[in-house]
Amino acid sequence: EIVLTQSPGTLSLSPGERATLSCRASQSVSSSYLAWYQQKPGQAPRLLIYGASSRATGIPDRFSGSGSGTDFTLTISRLEPEDFAVYYCHQYADSPRTFGQGTKLEIK
Amino acid sequence: EVQLVQSGAEVKKPGESLKISCEASGYSFTIYWIGWVRQMPGKGLEWMGFISPVDSNPRYSPSFQGQVTISADKSISTAYLQWSSLKASDTAIYYCARRGSPDPAFDIWGQGTLVTVSS
Numbered sequence: 697e698i699v700l701t702q703s704p705g706t707l708s709l710s711p712g713e714r715a716t717l718s719c720r721a722s723q724s725v726s727s728s729y730l731a732w733y734q735q736k737p738g739q740a741p742r743l744l745i746y747g748a749s750s751r752a753t754g755i756p757d758r759f760s761g762s763g764s765g766t767d768f769t770l771t772i773s774r775l776e777p778e779d780f781a782v783y784y785c786h787q788y789a790d791s792p793r794t795f796g797q798g799t800k801l802e803i804k
Numbered sequence: 805e806v807q808l809v810q811s812g813a814e815v816k817k818p819g820e821s822l823k824i825s826c827e828a829s830g831y832s833f834t835i836y837w838i839g840w841v842r843q844m845p846g847k848g849l850e851w852m853g854f855i856s857p858v859d860s861n862p863r864y865s866p867s868f869q870g871q872v873t874i875s876a877d878k879s880i881s882t883a884y885l886q887w888s889s890l891k892a893s894d895t896a897i898y899y900c901a902r903r904g905s906p907d908p909a910f911d912i913w914g915q916g917t918l919v920t921v922s923s
Contacts, residue, residue, distance in 0.1 A: 729909075788908055
């Protein structure tokens with residue numbers, strides 16, 4: 697089973713700042729089958745990034761994903777008030793599919 | 805509009821059975837697998853398994869094999885998750901999600917079903 701470790705656990709930033717979230721895998725994620733989801737309180741997760749770097753439909757271009765192998769990054773270039781939420785990485789290259797434990801992005 | 809609509813919240817007692825549903829609309833149900841994801845109170849996401857609507861053949865995460873049953877009825881574009889004997893530790897929000905194509909990330913999610921198991 698591929699274990700995903702996200703860092704930091706909590707990130708405190710202000711609107712307009714740049715956010716960098718990390719996801720490290722215990723073994724290589726083949727085909728870059730790595731996704732990022734955003735979850736707000738009381739809501740279902742929403743797909744932001746798939747294939748490590750492709751934005752899902754309707755996702756603003758301030759969200760970008762990068763990385764390969766075991767190290768992946770989600771970057772939010774300029775934080776908007778609606779971006780404060782919990783973010784999960786997810787690998788779907790190997791069974792069982794696994795998620796990271798989440799990074800909470802909070803307003804400073 | 806492509807969407808997955810799940811059945812409503814449930815409150816059950818330990819030992820009771822339960823079947824929750826996930827109805828798809830706005831796309832061809834048989835083309836995309838449906839997955840189930842658990843989120844325990846205040847915790848992260850856990851993949852439980854998939855169902856292929858074409859052949860109704862389920863695949864389970866080892867953590868959930870034998871604990872739940874996943875099924876589908878393609879005639880009504882609906883997937884199901886069921887328990888034969890609930891435990892308090894089954895208390896969680898359960899999400900269904902569509903496995904996308906060609907990239908198989910979970911691209912569409914249901915709104916979630918809260919299952920509360922308490923005596």
